[in-house]
Amino acid sequence: MKKLFIAAMLFVGIASFAQGQKEKLTPEQRNEKQVQKLTTELNLDANQQAQVKQLLADRSAKAEKLRDARQEQKESGTKPTAAEREAFKKEMMAEKEANDAKMKSILNADQYTKWKTIQEENKDKAREKMKEYRKENN
Structure with a gap:
C-alpha cells in the first residue's frame, strides 16, 4: 500500500511539473x-484556411526580422532614440492595420466580427x- 501511495504521489508530481512547462x-x-x-x-473553409495560413506566415517572418534587429541593437549596447521608438x-x-485589413478581406462579415471580439x-x-x-x- 505504501509503495502504491508513493507511486501515485510521484505520478502527480511529474504530471504537475510537466503541465508547468510551456x-x-x-x-x-x-x-x-x-x-x-x-x-x-470561425468555421473557415479550405480557401480561407490557406489565406490565413499565408498571412500568419508573413506576419511571423516580419516579427522574426524585428526580433533579430532588436536583439542586435541590445547586443551592441545602443538604445533607440525617442524618434526611433516613435517610428x-x-x-x-x-502593420497591425494592414493585417486587420487583410483579415477583413479573407473573412466574411460575421467571421470578421467574431475574430475582432x-x-x-x-x-x-x-x-x-x-x-x-x-x-x-515588484
Whole structure:
C-alpha cells in the first residue's frame, strides 16, 4: 500500500511539473495551431484556411526580422532614440492595420466580427497576465 501511495504521489508530481512547462513550438507549429484554432472558432473553409495560413506566415517572418534587429541593437549596447521608438511604434500600428485589413478581406462579415471580439478578449487576458506578472516581480 505504501509503495502504491508513493507511486501515485510521484505520478502527480511529474504530471504537475510537466503541465508547468510551456511547450516550445516553432513558428510554423504556432501558425498551424493558430490556423486550426481559427478554423474551429470561425468555421473557415479550405480557401480561407490557406489565406490565413499565408498571412500568419508573413506576419511571423516580419516579427522574426524585428526580433533579430532588436536583439542586435541590445547586443551592441545602443538604445533607440525617442524618434526611433516613435517610428517603430508607428510602423507596428501600420502593420497591425494592414493585417486587420487583410483579415477583413479573407473573412466574411460575421467571421470578421467574431475574430475582432476574440482579439479583444485575448488583449484583455494579456493585460491581466501583465498585471499579475508585475505584482509578482515588484
